[in-house]
Amino acid sequence: MEDWKEYRLGEMIQCNPQVKLEKGKSYNLIDIDSIEIGSRYVKGKELTVYDGQSGCHFQNGDTVMARITPCLENGKIAQVQCESQKGFGSTELFVFRGTENKTDSDYVFNLMSMQFIRNLAANSMTGASGRQRADLGFIKRIKWNFPPLPTQQKIASILSAYDNLIQNYKKQIEALQTGACELYKEWFVRFRFPGYQTAEFENGIPEGWKIERIGNIGEVIGGGTPSTENEEYWDGDIPWLSPVDLSDNTNVYVSRGGKNITKLGLQKSSAKMMPKDTVLLSSRAPVGYVALAKNPICTNQGFKSVVCNTSVIQPIYLYFYFRMNKNYLQSIASGATFPELSGSMMKKLKVLLPQMELQKEFSKKANIFISKAELLSEQITNLTQQRDLLLPRLMRGALEVH
Missing domain, CATH: 3.90.220.20 (DNA methylase specificity domains)
Structure with missing residues (x-):
């Protein structure tokens, strides 16, 4: 050096x-x-x-x-x-x-x-x-x-190799998610689902399908934020999400956000613990970010999440329903300060309900795309951690480059 x-x-x-x-x-x-x-x-x-x-x-x-x-x-x-x-x-x-x-x-x-x-x-x-x-x-x-310019270029080349591989995996994830979205549209928007050739239609939808309100097919749950002035409420082991945690999320499932809260923080706020597979929908600032809970989780007040009654609706189906209808959700949001979907609006929101057998078949096929994307996401996490460990050591000259 x-x-x-x-x-x-x-x-x-x-x-x-x-x-x-x-x-x-x-x-x-x-x-x-x-x-x-x-x-x-x-x-x-x-x-x-x-x-x-x-x-x-x-x-x-x-x-x-x-x-x-x-x-x-x-x-x-x-x-x-x-x-x-x-x-x-x-x-x-x-x-x-x-x-x-x-x-x-x-x-x-x-x-x-x-x-x-x-x-x-x-x-x-x-x-x-x-x-x-x-x-x-x-x-x-x-x-x-x-360091001298040639050394700078060698350092940048090593780190770029990680970034380019991460970028490549992200493109693959995007392609897989596009595939799952196209499957949803093919079956439930264009109505080209398995057996559609012989299906009978009634009032514009396949016979046996229903249109139902969210409030009748699941429990709509809001969230809350513990007081930031009380340190006892924060840095616990309970995953807590805000809409910003989903702003850059490329995965269908989410396990945690940027912050955790304590049991006391949960007790002393309006945040509520929700089970795995809860459909997490941001309801303000902005409206329309959506994910599925990978594990029990709670959110701030910027969400109106849905715990599905799985006897009538599959969580993955509702996830894609929200994802495909993001623009509509944003268009019906209202509020003086910023657009928001209220709990009552969410409960009244109508959803097309295919027969359960078809929903399950869709969930199974969509999960093939999702599982592959999850594996790639894990590889991205590992590569990111390796790069982040290398970055300061290379930049400070703690590792030799050749």
Whole structure:
């Protein structure tokens, strides 16, 4: 490490570099919601006409990092990989890029992703509570021991191999979930279910099927949040979910969120313990995130979950029903401050109920897709843990690279 040298970040990294965009031309737009925690790359949203809007400018290979709380602390950081090659985005994003003959842009992404750097950036925050923002000037002054450019590239190559494999597995998971969704649509939207050729229809639906209200086929359960001022309510062994825990969830099943509560916290709040296979539906901020409970779990008040009466409806069927009807759920939500699905609205919501035999057959086939996706998800977790262990050791020179 004799040839490693300490510099301030601003001396080695381009911070919010200039990117020239043409007015009237379309580019990919990146906002904070575009960035998925744990995913290296962000492609941006649909092409949007640039007319001089304020905000950050970037090009492929740049690193975009949230500067506002709590997005910065939560790890909203990614490397740009968008169709338009250049783009623009939120004013709440910093942009970082390698400097020619000094730093590699892939190395820069890994450096800015380090918990150590993000913690320092978070410590620089100023502003009103809940809207604090990191100080770019402070970030530029952070000191770091930089290796020579060829070593940076070797380090980045090792870490990129993990990220690319993780990305590949995520694409496979997406394909499997698309397959399960297509099966649902084929059977229950297009009505091409097994035996449909000889099925009789009555009032627009197959004979023997029903339309029933949620309140009649399961128990609708809300949630609650223990007081954050009482430490005895938190860091226990009871899984507790908030909608943000499902915002980046790619799995059908979820076992826990970012926080756990204690038995006392459960007792002293309106949170309720729900059994395995409960259909967890976010009912506000935003409406429509859905998952199945992999184990007993509770949620905050941003959910209206359904414990299914399995003699009339299969949880997996209801999961896909909610997933396929997300736009409709959002359209019927109401509220002065933010749209919300109330408990009474959920209970009145109508669901198409195929015959139980067909639901079970669908659940069995859908589980083939889901099980394969779960295995891939476990591999992603293992790879992520390995990468996260390697990251600080490689970046600090504790491991030799050849």
